Amino acid sequence: MDYFDVLHKEFENESDRAAVILAASIADELLRSTLSARLVAVAGATDDLFDGANAPIGTFSARIELAFRIGLISSKFARDMHLIRRIRNEFAHNIQxxxxxxxxxxxxxxxxxxxxxxxxxxxxxxxxxSTRNQFLEAVSWMIWHLKELVTEIEAIHQESCEWGYQAPEPKKKAASATPKKQQAKSASKA
Known part of the structure; x- marks a missing residue:
């Protein structure tokens, strides 16, 4: 699938603002999916790392940084994701x-x-x-890469409990002394 064609068709009738915000949102969500695929799975529907006002990796910026720091994306890819984030912010925060x-x-x-x-x-x-198509071309190949990465990534497996949480093994009872040893002990006491 050619993601440039998909994005171009999807966004051809959208304003520049809508095209940027939606494309960046897709990239952000795929980055979240990539990180989720790598991290130890959580049991519930929500993930405190990603969800909520104080989630440590709840922002696009934090996700970019973590993905880079754990080796999922290169420094160039991280820099370009930050550029996409900044472009998105320009469109999202400029009222006019x-x-x-x-x-x-x-x-x-x-x-x-x-x-x-x-x-x-x-x-x-x-x-x-056009500048618009330059943006869409860059975002499209990056989205394609993240979509592929999600399917190829290996999850970190949950570690079993550390030794301090393990119950100690019961001590084995010492074998009873043989009768000759018992006689020798009795003789030495006498």
């Missing part, structure tokens, strides 16, 4: 018409686009596409 033509957004998208080779032709030249 933020667009891909905004200088700060355009600069971040160019930085994001220049860090990968997905828009290179066979001769190594960068294809000329």
């Amino acid at each position: 018409g933020c667009s891909f033509e905004d200088a700060r957004v355009k600069s971040r998208v160019e930085e994001l686009s220049n860090s990968h080779t997905m828009l290179m032709d066979a001769k190594g030249n960068k294809k000329k596409v």
Whole structure:
């Protein structure tokens, strides 16, 4: 499946703001799924690491950092995920018409686009596409990578109890002394 085509079709009728926020949300959710697949599973429907106001990895930024620190993603991938997060924040927090033509957004998208080779032709030249399509191309291959990573990742298995929690083995009763040894003990006492 070509995620660029899927995203392009999904977002072609959306505003720039909606396209960015939704694409970043998909990437964030896949990053959460990747981390969940790696960590020891929890029994309940909610996970205190991810869910709730004070969840330690409840934010996109924290998930990016943890995924990098435990070796799930490279430093370049983490940096680019942070760029996507910052672009999302520009669109989410600017009340007035933020667009891909905004200088700060355009600069971040160019930085994001220049860090990968997905828009290179066979001769190594960068294809000329709109800033919006540069963003969608970058997000699409990163989403594809995270989707694949979720299916390939090995979960950490829960450790069995440490030795301090184990009940001590019962002591074996010493074998009773043989009659000759008992006689020798009696003789020495006399």
